[in-house]
Amino acid sequence: MNSLDDSRTSLGLTLWRQTWPMAIGVLALLGFQLVDSAFIARLGTAPLAAQSFTFPLSFLVIGVQVGMGIAIAAMISRALGAGESARARRLGSLVLLVGTITIALLVVLLWAIQGPVFALLGADEATRELIRAYWAPQLLAAWLGAVLYFGYSLFRAHGDTWLPGKMMVITSLVNLVLDPLLIFGIGPWSGLGLPGAAWATSIAFATGLLVLGRRLEGMEWLAAEGLLAELRRSLAPFAGIAGPAMISQLMPPLAAMLAISVVASLGEAQVAAWGLASRLETLSLMVVLAMTMSLPPWLGRCYGAGDWDQIHRLMRLALKVVVVWQLSLGGLMALASPWVALAISGNPEVRNDLATLIRFLLPSYAALGVCMVVVSAGNALGWPLRAMLMSAARLFVFYLPCLWAGTWLGDLLGLAMGAALGNLLAGLAAWQVLRRILASPRRQPVTMERPIS
Structure with a gap:
């Protein structure tokens, strides 16, 4: 019994050491997004x-x-778990190149289609004029942030969560210093207003890229030879993981577009409150987000080595941490909702609506966190298609129908209650799916060439 207790303690300490640097980094990163909105x-x-x-x-x-x-x-953590260090280096170079080009093409597309898209979302002409000045530097910030994130992913795949966490804090501090200067100005200079927030973020991410590039120079994690052959070999497995994973990650923006179109029917103040609540959502989920970044590489190495007993223990521990943390934080935030809303919004109407959203949404993120961890684990353990379907069910079977029904029944209060109910149902469904999948894991694929069962 003592041996079992020692094993659990060691596992918990390792999970803590892997997760806490990312948690601090995520807190800083999401905190500066909330500061932007404030x-x-x-x-x-x-x-x-x-x-x-x-x-x-x-x-x-x-x-x-x-x-x-x-x-x-x-893919890199699986290659390392299988002892294929040369392949891991080739994969590292490929994904940085392909990722940088892919995001660049995407932001150009988003710039080109901005007019009809924002009109479709319900923004009037005056609002679209404000967006137009903000959108170009914001897209630049998005591209720089994506390239920086790919670098973080490379470090995480090699088991280093400390540097990404530290860099998130540094970029957040740079943004925090620049935000008031570029938004409001200093002395006789009146500042840039709304676009100043995006320029502050761009400069912060560029600073992070310079530091990260210098650190990568001293690492032997990249290769310059054999990339074309590796691309041919790894394209199908990469698409098998990245395709469903990207679809899973693209469904929340689609759901967010549909959700904000519903909120826009309630009024401008409600849209503003919903935007602040969205920032609070990501901030309150910092531990969950950190775990979805630190846990998959660890699970991937266990997957590559075929260690399913360790996978079981990791998942049980991770879900316990998520539920306890999110329920505790959500309860406290719900109790303090009037003061939290007062701290981040000066408009009384926006403040009251935001307090209502906090009371119902924050506690429901315990169930949402369970779903997020299960989805991230599915991608790491060779079940990307199931993870994608789980994400789709969370948003389009549970969350959005409950959101629409709640709004129809009771305006903003009904919207908040419906969103909370959708999160709860999604978490329960994800837990049931995980139990069935892990009941017979050895029937699942263990090779990188067949990621979808």
């Missing part, structure tokens, strides 16, 4: 609503980069 809120309700309309398309870029990052971490 500063923009001081400009008025219209600029805040304009920024809120851009979130779904910004999440589209993030969805593609995270999907590719999942494939990066999964």
